[in-house]
Amino acid sequence: MYSDKYWEKEEIMPLKEIEELQMKRLRFTLKNAYENVPFYHRKFREAGIKPEDIKKREDMAKVPLTVKEDLRENYPFGLFAVDKKEIIRIHTSSGTSGKPKVVGYTRDDLENWINMVARCLYMVGIRDHDVFQNMVSYTFFTGGLGFHYAAERIGAMVVPSGTGQTEKQIQYMFDFGTTVIHATPSYAMHIKEVAEGMGIDPREIGLRIGCFGAEPWSDNTRKRLEDAYDIKAYDSYGLSEMNGPGVAFECEEQYGLHIWADHYFIEIIDPETLEPVSDGEKGELVLTPLTKQALPLIRYRTGDITYILDEGKCSCGRTHPRIHRILGRSDDMVVIRGINVFPSQIEDVLMRIPEVGDHFQVLITRNGSLDEITVRVEMVDEVFTGELSDFQRIQQKVQRELYKELNLRTNVELVEKGTIERFKLKSKRVIDMRDNL
Amino acid sequence: MYSDKYWEKEEIMPLKEIEELQMKRLRFTLKNAYENVPFYHRKFREAGIKPEDIKKREDMAKVPLTVKEDLRENYPFGLFAVDKKEIIRIHTSSGTSGKPKVVGYTRDDLENWINMVARCLYMVGIRDHDVFQNMVSYTFFTGGLGFHYAAERIGAMVVPSGTGQTEKQIQYMFDFGTTVIHATPSYAMHIKEVAEGMGIDPREIGLRIGCFGAEPWSDNTRKRLEDAYDIKAYDSYGLSEMNGPGVAFECEEQYGLHIWADHYFIEIIDPETLEPVSDGEKGELVLTPLTKQALPLIRYRTGDITYILDEGKCSCGRTHPRIHRILGRSDDMVVIRGINVFPSQIEDVLMRIPEVGDHFQVLITRNGSLDEITVRVEMVDEVFTGELSDFQRIQQKVQRELYKELNLRTNVELVEKGTIERFKLKSKRVIDMRDNL
Numbered sequence: 001m002y003s004d005k006y007w008e009k010e011e012i013m014p015l016k017e018i019e020e021l022q023m024k025r026l027r028f029t030l031k032n033a034y035e036n037v038p039f040y041h042r043k044f045r046e047a048g049i050k051p052e053d054i055k056k057r058e059d060m061a062k063v064p065l066t067v068k069e070d071l072r073e074n075y076p077f078g079l080f081a082v083d084k085k086e087i088i089r090i091h092t093s094s095g096t097s098g099k100p101k102v103v104g105y106t107r108d109d110l111e112n113w114i115n116m117v118a119r120c121l122y123m124v125g126i127r128d129h130d131v132f133q134n135m136v137s138y139t140f141f142t143g144g145l146g147f148h149y150a151a152e153r154i155g156a157m158v159v160p161s162g163t164g165q166t167e168k169q170i171q172y173m174f175d176f177g178t179t180v181i182h183a184t185p186s187y188a189m190h191i192k193e194v195a196e197g198m199g200i201d202p203r204e205i206g207l208r209i210g211c212f213g214a215e216p217w218s219d220n221t222r223k224r225l226e227d228a229y230d231i232k233a234y235d236s237y238g239l240s241e242m243n244g245p246g247v248a249f250e251c252e253e254q255y256g257l258h259i260w261a262d263h264y265f266i267e268i269i270d271p272e273t274l275e276p277v278s279d280g281e282k283g284e285l286v287l288t289p290l291t292k293q294a295l296p297l298i299r300y301r302t303g304d305i306t307y308i309l310d311e312g313k314c315s316c317g318r319t320h321p322r323i324h325r326i327l328g329r330s331d332d333m334v335v336i337r338g339i340n341v342f343p344s345q346i347e348d349v350l351m352r353i354p355e356v357g358d359h360f361q362v363l364i365t366r367n368g369s370l371d372e373i374t375v376r377v378e379m380v381d382e383v384f385t386g387e388l389s390d391f392q393r394i395q396q397k398v399q400r401e402l403y404k405e406l407n408l409r410t411n412v413e414l415v416e417k418g419t420i421e422r423f424k425l426k427s428k429r430v431i432d433m434r435d436n437l
Numbered sequence: 438m439y440s441d442k443y444w445e446k447e448e449i450m451p452l453k454e455i456e457e458l459q460m461k462r463l464r465f466t467l468k469n470a471y472e473n474v475p476f477y478h479r480k481f482r483e484a485g486i487k488p489e490d491i492k493k494r495e496d497m498a499k500v501p502l503t504v505k506e507d508l509r510e511n512y513p514f515g516l517f518a519v520d521k522k523e524i525i526r527i528h529t530s531s532g533t534s535g536k537p538k539v540v541g542y543t544r545d546d547l548e549n550w551i552n553m554v555a556r557c558l559y560m561v562g563i564r565d566h567d568v569f570q571n572m573v574s575y576t577f578f579t580g581g582l583g584f585h586y587a588a589e590r591i592g593a594m595v596v597p598s599g600t601g602q603t604e605k606q607i608q609y610m611f612d613f614g615t616t617v618i619h620a621t622p623s624y625a626m627h628i629k630e631v632a633e634g635m636g637i638d639p640r641e642i643g644l645r646i647g648c649f650g651a652e653p654w655s656d657n658t659r660k661r662l663e664d665a666y667d668i669k670a671y672d673s674y675g676l677s678e679m680n681g682p683g684v685a686f687e688c689e690e691q692y693g694l695h696i697w698a699d700h701y702f703i704e705i706i707d708p709e710t711l712e713p714v715s716d717g718e719k720g721e722l723v724l725t726p727l728t729k730q731a732l733p734l735i736r737y738r739t740g741d742i743t744y745i746l747d748e749g750k751c752s753c754g755r756t757h758p759r760i761h762r763i764l765g766r767s768d769d770m771v772v773i774r775g776i777n778v779f780p781s782q783i784e785d786v787l788m789r790i791p792e793v794g795d796h797f798q799v800l801i802t803r804n805g806s807l808d809e810i811t812v813r814v815e816m817v818d819e820v821f822t823g824e825l826s827d828f829q830r831i832q833q834k835v836q837r838e839l840y841k842e843l844n845l846r847t848n849v850e851l852v853e854k855g856t857i858e859r860f861k862l863k864s865k866r867v868i869d870m871r872d873n874l
Binding site: 076084085087088089090091092102104107110129138139140144145148152155156158159160161162172175176177 | 544
């Protein structure tokens with residue numbers, strides 16, 4: 001480690017120096033892609049550009065974007081810039097249909113990745129005396145091994161528990177003195193319910209910190225998680241195409257996620273026009289890795305909607321830019337009667353209503369030519385009196401709050417706790433049935 | 438790596454030097470246990486010995502044995518010799534009932550372990566150009582992460598696939614050009630069947646090497662696996678109490694498993710009298726780790742039955758002693774009418790009969806005061822003619838062959854392929870119903 005506070009000295013490098021380093025490393029990445037990946041050689045030639053044409057930040061807008069489908073079409077190793085012999089690990093993300101995306105790592109890539117995740121864990125105060133229970137899937141999912149290696153690097157006692165066997169895991173938390181958990185927010189909510197079912201108050205476990213990622217979650221969900229476990233909850237951001245977790249992470253300020261600008265070149269574009277947005281405007285995050293040897297994806301469309309916070313230097317001392325927590329995915333965005341709706345907006349509204357439980361589902365249907373949106377919401381046990389008037393009051397309240405946020409009339413369906421299916425990995429919250437009609 | 442042939446130079450250290458090193462390291466382990474683990478301090482005092490009393494190999498017989506239950510009774514960390522802060526990983530093995538065994542690793546322990554498994558993989562010819570598909574469970578099971586880290590250390594392309602989704606895994610083998618698999622023998626047999634069901638001949642995958650472990654398997658099963666996949670199949674031995682895999686492994690000679698004597702002190706005892714057996718005699722393997730900081734288990738009863746091969750130096754050049762592949766577990770051994778029977782003996786007989794398929798099950802019942810043993814055997818499809826005479830001929834053949842090996846009359850029940858339950862992890866082959874009556 002670099003100091004008591006920072007894992008690596010690059011975390012507090014002056015922004016100007018980071019930007020110089022970015023341009024230097026960008027040349028490496030562009031050259032690596034152009035010279036070693038036929039796909040990029042062809043794309044660059046078609047666009048009439050060469051790596052040396054990119055002299056300043058703004059020049060990047062000329063470079064063609066890369067999308068998920070490019071990875072699928074070049075399955076499995078078509079976008080790798082190095083020989084198979086140099087690759088020491090692959091991960092895959094299966095997606096919903098068709099061929100998976102395959103990503104690969106050289107030994108240096110793996111080292112960089114481990115240190116980036118270690119930066120994040122160290123940033124939120126995880127140290128060698130901590131017991132780190134890694135409650136996500138291992139094997140192909142980058143979240144498992146990504147956090148595992150980094151927590152081990154820091155010297156925490158890693159409990160490689162994976163998902164499932166939730167009751168046993170809760171027992172282990174007590175027995176091993178677990179102080180930090182890593183899980184998806186929906187699995188964390190599930191664990192809480194199972195613990196309560198066992199007669200255990202999750203606050204008694206003795207956790208200090210929760211790292212949550214792999215699906216968008218809101219600030220109001222944070223409040224619920226922090227309250228349920230008596231922890232500080234931090235938002236983790238990453239994607240396997242950019243190594244995995246460790247791309248960006250909240251610091252102890254819990255105000256935006258520091259994105260490691262010495263390893264990633266960051267752009268925000270309009271997902272419709274594909275043009276860069278103005279400073280501080282909302283749009284799709286586009287990333288170019290600056291140090292990846294095996295898989296130098298150029299201007300990769302993450303699909304994630306966010307914006308860069310313009311707040312000057314963070315009081316934690318880190319100089320790397322901060323992004324707002326992910327607002328949704330450009331392909332999760334649903335258009336209802338011409339209005340853009342992100343599931344995260346609905347989540348945020350619901351999680352601040354005390355009568356509403358931790359689980360919900362959004363159903364979209366078509367009634368004639370009119371789109372209808374139904375929000376199915378679990379209530380907390382205490383308000384479930386069975387009184388019709390109570391029921392209607394809560395229903396109207398939820399409807400009203402949703403209207404204020406979305407400017408859209410919704411049907412609200414209240415259901416008992418436990419009605420909505422729980423997911424151990426990413427939750428499936430939006431069911432769009434318009435295509436099925 | 439040390440050379441083209443050896444991962445570490447210790448592999449070819451003269452035996453005399455290894456033995457000197459063993460005694461030196463043994464003093465460290467005994468001292469570590471005595472001074473830092475109250476459990477051992479008490480046991481040593483009760484036995485009236487001190488670490489410095491152990492001056493030569495034979496003195497070890499005076500030291501008390503450690504058993505599985507000692508780990509359970511000191512759950513979770515009672516036998517750890519270092520502060521929690523020094524531990525960077527734990528694994529657990531759940532066992533069938535009660536508290537799991539918990540094992541822990543310091544950073545040095547992990548380094549040693551990785552290199553021991555890397556020795557094994559390098560020994561059978563796995564190199565950086567290989568694609569290593571790790572088809573065992575990750576998380577708490579030491580087999581997953583143990584092999585993963587070592588294959589990565591060698592520089593092979595590791596495919597962290599875990600178990601399950603077998604059809605997808607077979608597809609990946611083709612697409613990724615997998616050359617090495619690691620699995621339990623029973624899962625490997627299952628994969629073969631699934632491949633055949635997909636119309637794929639597993640020999641076409643292009644595998645070179647299979648590493649199989651975590652359950653006892655026989656030489657005739659080896660022949661079947663090698664034939665099914667057109668590979669060389671190697672036996673892997675380890676247990677989480679001794680780090681995990683990497684304790685012993687076959688070399689390319691496929692004649693006994695080299696056991697890393699610079700890291701483990703090796704004894705064979707009679708499981709009944711607990712006395713050391715004569716040289717080359719069969720008995721229970723007892724191990725004392727020589728370099729483990731976190732968990733210095735002293736004279737740990739592995740429960741595994743084997744013997745030390747006395748064949749002089751191996752032609753592979755390695756000087757470390759060889760043990761015979763595990764014959765069974767002392768607690769798997771079933772006593773039928775006064776005769777000791779190991780499931781591995783039955784497996785070995787069955788797997789050399791061509792009409793017999795890859796799966797079987799042993800049922801033990803009591804008829805009055807008489808134990809009965811029934812061997813339920815799947816036939817290969819081709820011999821399943823439906824002719825009663827065929828049936829009886831095969832049945833009698835199996836019965837005869839079993840009698841020759843076991844000196845015991847068995848009931849043989851022939852069943853169709855697919856009748857017996859498949860296991861992705863360790864198979865459950867013996868069902869002893871005598872206690873249930």
